Amino acid sequence: MxxxxxxxxxxxxxxxxxxxxxxxxxxxxxxxxxxxxxxxxxxxxxxxxxxxxxxxxxxxxxxxxxxxxxxxxxxxxxxxxxxxxxxxxxxxxxxxxxxxxxxxxxxxxxxxxxxxxxxxxxxxxxxxxxxxxxxxxxxxxxxxxxxxxxxxxxxxxxxxxxxxxxxxxxxxxxxxxxxxxxxxxxxxxxxxxxxxxxxxxxxxxxxxxxxxxxxxxxxxxxxxxxxxxxxxxxPTIFLNSQQTIPTPEPRQHNSHKGSYGDVIIAGGAQGMSGAVVLAARAALYTGAGRVFAGFLHSATQYDSQHPELMCRNAHELDFCSASVVVGPGLGQSAEAIELLRNILSTAKKMVIDADALNLIALHLDLQILLKNSSAFKILTPHPLEAARLMNVSTETIQNDRLRYAKLLAEKLHATVILKGSGSIIADPDGSIFINTTGNPALATGGTGDVLAGVCGTLLEQSATSTIAAQISCWIHGHAADVIVQKGTGPIGITASELIPEIRNGLNNLTRQTPNKII
CATH class of the missing domain: 3.40.50.10260 (YjeF N-terminal domain)
Known part of the structure; x- marks a missing residue:
């Protein structure tokens, strides 16, 4: 601040x-x-x-x-x-x-x-x-x-x-x-x-x-x-609200897809390819120049709903030239560990989610790779994943969410989004933000994959990992709030329904006068 x-x-x-x-x-x-x-x-x-x-x-x-x-x-x-x-x-x-x-x-x-x-x-x-x-x-x-x-x-x-x-x-x-x-x-x-x-x-x-x-x-x-x-x-603890999140810069007319960067979504083990698709679509709707959907197994030919997505075998992608989201549907196979190790060693910007977090919790060498990486890093654990990373119970995490989000950020030298009611964004420098948006509509499978995809695009386009996490967390929850305000849900809203509202919200946010707070 x-x-x-x-x-x-x-x-x-x-x-x-x-x-x-x-x-x-x-x-x-x-x-x-x-x-x-x-x-x-x-x-x-x-x-x-x-x-x-x-x-x-x-x-x-x-x-x-x-x-x-x-x-x-x-x-x-x-x-x-x-x-x-x-x-x-x-x-x-x-x-x-x-x-x-x-x-x-x-x-x-x-x-x-x-x-x-x-x-x-x-x-x-x-x-x-x-x-x-x-x-x-x-x-x-x-x-x-x-x-x-x-x-x-x-x-x-x-x-x-x-x-x-x-x-x-x-x-x-x-x-x-x-x-x-x-x-x-x-x-x-x-x-x-x-x-x-x-x-x-x-x-x-x-x-x-x-x-x-x-x-x-x-x-x-x-x-x-x-x-x-x-x-x-x-103060070192703040609300992550529309008043405090940095406002994205309006896009210049003289720009092209290369101006807005590449995002890679890496995961998609057998039977879990939907997680990659959700994250990739979210990255696309958040304004990435190009989005690559990298599948660990059986890469699909293309996404029929969004043929703009480029579907690849995850092992064939160049992770050092894009913002990489790793974890959605990744699984915990030896092949998944190899892919994760490659990403942790080469990526310059990375979002660590889902099974990638679980693998890092299980393997000390992966923790060391992540901690020592100089990349811009965002971790997006839910309480159970955070508990595994900190080797404590989920109840312990929930009983002191701010403290453990901060400890995890310090431990792995990364910005952490501890998801849940009032998600906590912890920066390695000690600053903490509590997100003000969101509702129970987010308590359904796939919404975390969508958040990870949004983080991937905004990490590619933001000055710091914490700024990307702030905007991503706020806009993700805001999309759920708008859907409920329009009269749908919160029961039964799907993760896919969030994605168009995320695009609307981000565009509305970009049109506003830039904040002077941060």
Missing amino acids: TDSAYELPWSEICLYSVNQIRAIESSALSSQSNPGLMQKAGYAAALCAQELISNANEPVLVIAGPGNNGGDAFETAFKLSQSGVLTTVIQYGVTDSYSADAKACLFRAKKSGVTFMDKDRLPELLTQDWSLIIDGLFGIGLQQRASNADILQIIQTINAFSSKTNIPVLALDVPSGLNADTGQPVSGDQIIVRATHTITFIGNKPGLHTGCGKDVAGKVSVNNLDIKSSYYPR
């Missing part, structure tokens, strides 16, 4: 760990003036809440936890009551245990006409007609310990009620039970408040945008509580 991005360290595109947020908060508290951070958080949350209810006569239920998130909830209730909103609070926490700021917010709320109800009455209260539930149980405070049985019951009750009644749930800072760093449940019980909206304070958090976070955070907004930018560290 350039300095222009750093000038907005508190913006929604910049993401911070829990430890960083605590350090920023500590620095800000040491020099804060009235109103304090908790009061600012309550005011911001109240404004957000008012946008979610149609009028002040519709009652709001606020669930306040035992820590500072509870203090934010008390202040939110106070501000709503001041605005004439009928507000009820259920308090989970002993008053004497609250911080001084939280106590002050609690007392203000009690004096303002907010109704306080006993926590044992929650099941009864959830039979009433609420316009909004505000989750102020736990913010980033619930990170290292499991929720107790009472809290689990509260969260389950809230989720069941909101699902049944379809009323909005606003989470303060993060949905209770979500790890703000990883996007996974704080504890093994897997119970998290399912919010429709989250207002997060001080800075945006990675866990809201990957893993379970995509399912439970809803629409995320960020309020930095007017904290000075000088209190923020230089």
Whole structure:
């Protein structure tokens, strides 16, 4: 990222760990003036809440936890009551245990006409007609310990009620039970408040945008509580959004197919040639000058749907003169290993996918070849493939997606796209991007082959492997989003359907004003 991005360290595109947020908060508290951070958080949350209810006569239920998130909830209730909103609070926490700021917010709320109800009455209260539930149980405070049985019951009750009644749930800072760093449940019980909206304070958090976070955070907004930018560290984690991806250069009229490079797709063992065809078609639709479909076995004469593709025996191709995508349908035969070794030794630009990743995980000599290669490299593992490469379990990868994507990028000196909900793009220099596009339509066979093909073309045409990965990941997910927005899916969308929308999206992106962010 350039300095222009750093000038907005508190913006929604910049993401911070829990430890960083605590350090920023500590620095800000040491020099804060009235109103304090908790009061600012309550005011911001109240404004957000008012946008979610149609009028002040519709009652709001606020669930306040035992820590500072509870203090934010008390202040939110106070501000709503001041605005004439009928507000009820259920308090989970002993008053004497609250911080001084939280106590002050609690007392203000009690004096303002907010109704306080006993926590044992929650099941009864959830039979009433609420316009909004505000989750102020736990913010980033619930990170290292499991929720107790009472809290689990509260969260389950809230989720069941909101699902049944379809009323909005606003989470303060993060949905209770979500790890703000990883996007996974704080504890093994897997119970998290399912919010429709989250207002997060001080800075945006990675866990809201990957893993379970995509399912439970809803629409995320960020309020930095007017904290000075000088209190923020230089960010290294960013959202991969339309605001941040580099804009491809418009094509010059005075150009030809040689201007846009060659892409080779290498794979296609017996019975798996479709993977090569999908990747090759995606590379073609992303604007490669020429695309070679290299088959390990039984090369087809031509692709009847796209005769522009040049079908070859994979062993006969010159891998040093093109961007090479290796892995789709490759298999794990001795012949596949030989082909992969040749590509790792000669290619100057390569995308490693599917079975190529599995072979590299199994063979140390291939890992060494990949690590020592000076080529531009993109790896596109799903969690199981990443687990094999890191010699850990899939669950371990998923429990800390950002960390393992970064470790894998460092281990193999390559840009890594760790696929999944909120795909992680990790650069060997330590920068991390969390992709913002995509939906469950991508959870079907072949979509990874399509992504690999897109990466192959954009790697051939981009300045760095990370830029190619950013654009590819965003445009791939965006295509799925557009298809769903048009009324198809997400159930039953096929990988082939993505390809024309990828072309449309890339052309629309290219026509826009180039970004100044990166």
